[in-house]
Each structure stands twice: as structure tokens, then as C-alpha cells.
Amino acid sequence: MMRAWILPVLLVLSGSALATGQIFKGNPGTAAALLLAFLAFAGLNSPLIFPRSIGAREAQRRSAVDGRPVVFWRPGCTYCVRLRIRLGRSARRLHWVDIWRDPAGAAMVRAANDGNETVPTVLVAGRPHTNPDPEWVREQLSPSA
Template identity: 65%
Template sequence: MLRGWLLPGLFTTAGLLGAAGLFADGSTVGAVLVLPAFVAFAVVNSSLVFPPSLGAEEARRRSATDGRPVVYWRPGCRYCRRLRFTLGRDARRAHWVDIWRDPAAAAAVRAVADGNETVPTVVLADGRAQVNPDPEWVRGRL
């Protein structure tokens, strides 16, 4: 779970150090611009921009009940972020599972991605899976 916060932590630390250096050099305006930019990068690369993550079993159970797809993802993945932002508000209609939080989810992804943990992987209620799908394909399944 902590590795999902490594990249956001690095962005925040870099922003703090950069802003502190600019402030020490007398560039208050530069410091005020740099820090929020790095914090924004940290937020975009964190799990905060994704819907709440479920466990793999809970997501499968809910998908079987309501027919919505399960999206396996991990923090820092640019393809997951692209899918999330392209779907917009529709993203909340899918069941999102962080593979770094749930070993069963990582195993489910490996089972459909030739042994790799390639995300995003979308699994439909009928069991069909698509690795790194086109966001419009996912939108059509929602």
C-alpha cells in the first residue's frame, strides 16, 4: 500500500525542496508557483483521483450482481489515469480494484494478461477481459 504513495511523495518532496530553494534565493513568486504545481502532480498521480478501491472478491461479487465491469488499476499508471480521466463521471459506475492493495487482484490480472500485471485490465460481468482497453470501449460497457 505504501508503494502507491511513493510517486506522490516524491513529487511533494521535490516541490517542497524546489520551493524552499527558490524562496531562499529571494524568488517568492517562483516558490509560490512551483509548490502548487508539484502538489498537483502528486495528487494526479495518487489514488485520490480514482473512485474508492474495492477488494477483488467484493468487486467480482458486485459485478455479478449489477453487471458493471471491474477495472483493475494501480497508482502511478498513466494508462489507468488516462482511462479514469477519459471516463469522467462515468468512472464511478465501474468497480475499481487497486492491484497493489490486493494480492488476489494482482493474481486475477496475471491470469488474463499472460502472467503480467498489465493495467488497466477491465473484466466484464460475463468474465470477458480486456487489457489496456480503449476508454470508449469501456464507456460502452458502462
């Protein structure tokens, strides 16, 4: 769990240090802009923007019942952030598994990607798709898919 917060915390601390330096130089506007930029970047790289993660086995069980895809992700992954943002509100309809919190999920991703923990890996109808196009993932959510 702690590993997921290392990058966001470092970004907040770095932004705070830079902002403090700008305040001492007499540039409060620049300090505020820097701090806001670092806070936004920290937020994008934190687990906060993702729907609540569940275990891989539970996600697969739910997916078998409702047919929704399972997304294996990890905090700090820019491709995962891209997928999450491009899906918008549709992202809440997927089953999300944080591979840093779930060893079974990490093992499934490694099995699907020749031993690599390449994310996002999306499981649709039992078949893994590595770093798929967000529009394709959205199509998998449609009732006709």
C-alpha cells in the same frame, strides 16, 4: 498500502525542496508555481482520484449482479489515470480493484496478461481487456450494452 503513496510523497518533497530553493533565490512566484505543479502531479499519481477500491472477489460478485465492468488498477499508472480522467463521473459506476492492495486482484491481472501486471485491465462479462479505450469502457456502462 505504503507503496501507493511513495511517488506522491516524493513529488511533494521534491516540489517543496525546489520551491524552497526558489524562495531563497528571491523568486516567490516561481516557487509557488513549482509547488502547485508538483502538488497537482502528486495528486494525479495518488490513490485519491480513484473511486474507493474493493477486493477482486467482491468486485466480481457485484459485477455479476449489476453487469458493471471491473477495473484493475494501481497507483502511479499513467494509463490508469488517463482512463479515470477520461471517464469522468462515469468512473464511479465501475468497480475498481487496486492490485497493490489486493493479491487476488493482482493474480487475476497476471492470469489475464501472460504473467504481467499490466493495468488497467478491465473485466467485462468475465472477459479481460487490457488498456482499453476509455470511450469503449464508457459504452460498456450504457444500459443497451
